Amino acid sequence: MANLVSTWSKTAQTLPENYIFPADQRPGSFEIPLCQNIPVIDLSASHSKTVQEILHACQEFGFFQVINHGVSKDIIDDTMEVVKEFFNMPDEEKEIYYSIDPIKRCKVYTSGYDYANEDIHFWRDNLRHPCHPLDEWVHLWPEKPTNYRDVVGKYSLEVRKLSLRMLELIREGLGLEPGYFGEELTGDQLLSINHYPRCPNPSLTLGLPKHADADIMTVLFQGSVNGLQVFKDGQWLGVEPLPHAFVVNIGHQLQIISNGKLRSAEHRAVTNSREARTTIVSFISPCPDTIVEPAKSVIDTGVPRFRPFKFKDFFKFYEEKKRDPEAVLEFYKIKP
Template identity: 80%
Template sequence: MENLVSTWSKTTKILPENYIFPIDERPGSAEVSLCQNIPLIDLSGSQSQTVQEILHACQEFGFFQVINHGVSEDLIDDTMKVVKEFFDMADEEKAKLYSIDPMKRCKLYTSGYNYANEKIHFWRDNLRHPCHPLDEWVCLWPEKPTNYRDIVGRYSLEVRELSLRMLELIREGLGLELGYFGEELTGGQFLSINHYPQCPSPDLTLGLPKHADPNLITVLLQENVYGLQVFKNEQWLGVKPLPHAFVVNIGHQLQIISNGKLRSAEHRAVTNSREARTTVVSFIHPYQETLVEPAKSLIDTKVPLFRPFKFKDFLKFYEEKKGDTEAMMEVYKIKP
């Protein structure tokens, strides 16, 4: 529990050495421009136009922002409020969920998946728990704040519905058969709630390092504090937070299913010295035993780009490679 950044960072003025990244991985002091052409998609528009906009964004960027998405603004505000209240609670309350066990399903921890084996730690604390089916997992969630389970439960249901809606639009854009993204591919969902405290030297460390998500599709809610950067064309682009908008990004599984037609988005989280930043991230992923492979209708030359695998094996290798996108894709690519 004493390892939580939010527990000890309030009184430190010097960044500990085990939080300082190698020079070539640091964000540095140079300004990263907020990108002006990141796709912003209005989901209230015509379906045919929305399908084409999402498909283009998934091919060109691997991510986009959505507005008029159907999740109520009041629920979004309440969710952000209650998760911030969780991180503001007394240490003895948070200690009830703190764990260093990488296998524990609902837990509060710090940095990455395995703190004890890390050479460099990330400047973040994280609350993570499964949320589908809700009635199976909600009993493991935080009991305090007292309205956490109610608010976050309703939020997880609405964001899941939004995620499945966007997968249906992507399915249509790719020309896949109806029902392609069924329960086997989308039955898993968990929430990852990140808290990045104020940092004395944001140029030397990272909240999260460069990575792409191992799942199918990710929906991120960020408060009005800048910190998300996306890697495109060998440069970092800043993503400006928009009130009540969601950031959506493609994960490795969707890149593989699309046989490389869509791209998973590499991104990172930077910190700042002025204020803390909190994000709520929903991940949709296949069941552990699900066989993932390129959709047969998308194999242009009768030769798939990627070999089949079980999702659980992909996850294990992802953790071993610490999210290294190039290393991951090379292993699963079929060599000509």
């Protein structure tokens, strides 16, 4: 438990050496401006307009924000409140869930997946657990705060429903057959709660380094504190937190299924010295043994750009190479 940043950082005046990133990876002392061009999609607009806007955002940016999405503001607010309460609990209560076991499904840990072997640590603590099917996993979730399971359970169901709705819009935009994104491709849902405590020197460290997601789709609620940045056209763009909006990232699997027509978004999380930041992330992924490959109907040239693979094999390779998103996809490309 002593490793958790939230445990020891409250009195830290300087950064430990093993949290300082190399100069070419640091966010630096200047503040990245919030980008005004990131797509904000109103899901209450006409169906045809929404399909086209989402498809364009997935092709051009690999990410977008959604508003009027149908998830209750009360559910969102209650969930953010309860996850913040979790990280504010006494250390001995969080310790029950602390683990560095890579295969433990519900756990609290710090930095990345392999703290003991990391040269540089990330300035974040993380609580994560599977949440679909809910009945199979909810008994493993934290028992404190006492309303955690009830509140977060409702949230995970609503966000999954929203994710499947957006995948259906993308399916239509790509011209895939009805039912394409069935249980095999979307059967795994993981909830990941990131907590980034106040940092004495945000210019030297990162909450999360540059990466792209391995999944099909990521839906993030980032609260009201700035910190998410997306890499596009050789520069970092700040993603403004909009009230009760969700940020949607396209993952590697959707880039592969679309045969490269859609792009997975490279992003990172920065810290700040003024206040802690807590975010709630839902990852929708294929089941481990699902075969993923480009959909036949999107291969315009008749030549797939990526070879088939089992998702569990892809994820294992991703964990080894995720600091280099291009290398991950390059490994699965079919060479001419």
